Amino acid sequence: MNNNQNPQIGQFVQIIRGRDAGQYAVIVGIVDSKFVLLADGDKRKFDQPKKKNLIHLQLQPTISSEVVNSLDESGRVTNGKLRFAISKFIETTAIHVEKGE
Template identity: 55%
Template sequence: MSNQNFLPQVGQLVRIVQGRDSGQFALVVKILDERFVVLADGDKRKFDRPKKKNIHHLEFFDYVSPEVQNSIMETGRVTNSKLRFALLNFVNEHVTDLKKGELN
């Protein structure tokens, strides 16, 4: 997905491409400006101590977790268990499908 003229959404799933956490998945919990977002995964990066990342260091997926998005919009926060649940669902459904497709 091209980062030009692209606006990330709260609750959107990303894969970190550069940095210490490269290869890991996380969810956007806040958009700071057109260049930076704040990420959390509910495990290593809790909601209370998220990671600020440049959007050019991320791979964005076309998946937005409705549970995470609704929780943040309604209350301004989300539980770490909800973040872990959303990540686990995505990884179980989509990442295993990608790996199966690569093998054929």
């Protein structure tokens, strides 16, 4: 697993352990070196992020600039923006997988 890189706010992750395994989410907070706060705007809202151990996550190489900008500007991000960012990310990832990249 590639957990040697540091998680960043706005980074996409795939959950690989727990009830939400297989789902994608966005890092909306960093607790410490082991834990991050995740939200997907759907089951896991920004106001009640899920605290997740990094060993249960697969960090994706993509960071959502929309989420980062929104957090920088107002300290929060709307659930709609989270859902949109994740669906856009999944769409572009699926296209790469189909092409075999």
